[in-house]
Amino acid sequence: MGLVPGLGGASVIRSDRAATGLVSLFSFAILAVFFLIPLAFMVVVSFYKPDPMGFYQVAFSWENYAKYFSSFYLNVTLRSLWSAGVSAVLVVVLAFFAVLAIVDLSRRWQLFWAVLLLSLMCISEVIVGFSWLILLSESAGIPRLLEVLGLWDDPRSLSPSFGAMLIGLVTLGISIVMLILLPEAANRDRSIEEAAQTLGTPPLRVVFNITLPIFAPTLLALTLTMFIYLIGVFVMPTMLGRPSDWTMTVMISDKALGDANLPLGAALAVAMLIITVVVMLLSTMVSRRRLL
């Protein structure tokens, strides 16, 4: 839009600002409708009392939060943080080294991997879970293959287990992280790594001395993103984990839908949200201090 001379110009600038403000207002409205209002509703419900005949009774009670602070739910919280943290770190570490290998391949193979990763992202979480169930099963999967190869005399199903659940979580996250890292790794200034070589660094040490520290801020941001994403995953823990491996997401669903105790489910969700935010803020603060 052109700027009209004189007072007209000022009015054009004002109308541009109004248009920008309208777009911002629309974004805020969408955010409010789909995120803030349900969140506020959840917080309110978390103080209600459960009703055995229905979802809840309107009241103000700390009872649900008191239950959260029982050892059972605290254990589930720690387990959830642990499994999401471990799988997020595994996802980012594996993705980083895989991407470094992929970007050294020919253009054709790079394209192949990019398409494969995009395809992985399109597959439903349930399908991925079922695939691992089959692959880890005693009769048709990896244990059976190891038996045929003579590497395992007494094969047993590898799922459900904590390891199986981690494999499922890593599978969910790795394609996303690899696709984010691919362009950055491909376009990195290789002469920095070459300079390290001319200064006496063996190639493998270049990765740890130079490449990894340069990528550290990106990897840290991706780890935190993955942590948040994986802490909310529901399907993998239920399909591939034992009940003792189940995360808070499964518990919330179990309480809210299985036991029809929406107030307790809401209280667990609010507590988990607060803990996740606190963990994120702490890790951001610590990592910033280390990076600076």
Place this chain on the structure above:
Amino acid sequence: MACESEAACLVPADSARGNLTMATLSLSGIGKRFGGHIALSDVSLEVRSGEFICLLGASGCGKTTLLRIIAGLEQHDHGEILLEGRDLSAVPCHQRNIGMVFQSLALFPHLNVADNVAYGLKMQGVDKDSRQRRAAELLALVGLAGFDTRAVASLSGGQRQRVAIARALAQEPQLFLMDEPFSALDAGLRDRLQQEVKKLQQALGVTTVFVTHDQREAMALADRIVVLNEGRIEQAASPAEIYQHPASRYVADFIGDNNLIDIQVSGQRVQIGASELVVNDAAMTDRQGSQLLSVRPEQVNVSAIADHHDGLTGQLIMQRQVGALVEREIEVNGQLIKQTCFHHSAGGFETGQPVAVSWDWSRVWVVPA
């Protein structure tokens, strides 16, 4: 204190020299292919101890590939690289003890200035105190004393350049390689850094191979220029020799402005287009038949046509004043001849005017076939 404006700031104290040793570099029959493309073909070169060599050529001529092969960043297909008599062919890059300044400078963004400079020493297992002392010496040498803890991102282009040079020199390399390090700098800063690098190299005496596509830079820096074309060495000689006596049509055309004129020599008669001249210069008429004459624009004389003129004549097509110089183009027998002279000695000619064109036959050069 930074000394971006002081051309003489890179003069080393004895302590900053460290244990820098001069080394001879010998390349013999180096060849390299990238798929079907021949990047280097049978390149042989001797670089004397303490010599400053410039690899000069157009983009894609193989100069950077040759530098990377010397550094060990590329593996050559055949040939031999000897540094002070030691065969480097099977020595990996990190064990060659060669300092290199990259075109992008390639400073480590996650390390501060002193840690960048001391990085190579750390890899050599030098203790922390010695590393810090050496880094401080080198930073003082390049005019960046007190910049130790600064982030490299906060430095100017010239300061980064100095850090890259200090870093490459810290490990006391036998050979110093520079890959178009000044290409991203503005003209003024580039000139200053060229002077400083030349002084530093002369003071340290480190054998240096410098890659550039800028012939002015090569002329200003090099003891010897190696002109590369399509993966082959066209000529390796001093800047004056390259300019005055180009060894091939490519060099004659590539280095500086030049008039390349096809001539036919028969006895003492020289045919240029439709004109025939009698030349009494023995060196000129030694070579008979078709030859290529290299006449630099400053060797061309333009004068008014005398009554009984029997030399070359042409028509003044274009003239312009560029500072103290006047540049002209004269059409002689269908070929454009360029002339450059000082404004005060240019004479007054009108564009379009017929003029006499001549040169001193003892100073022009017949390009070897």
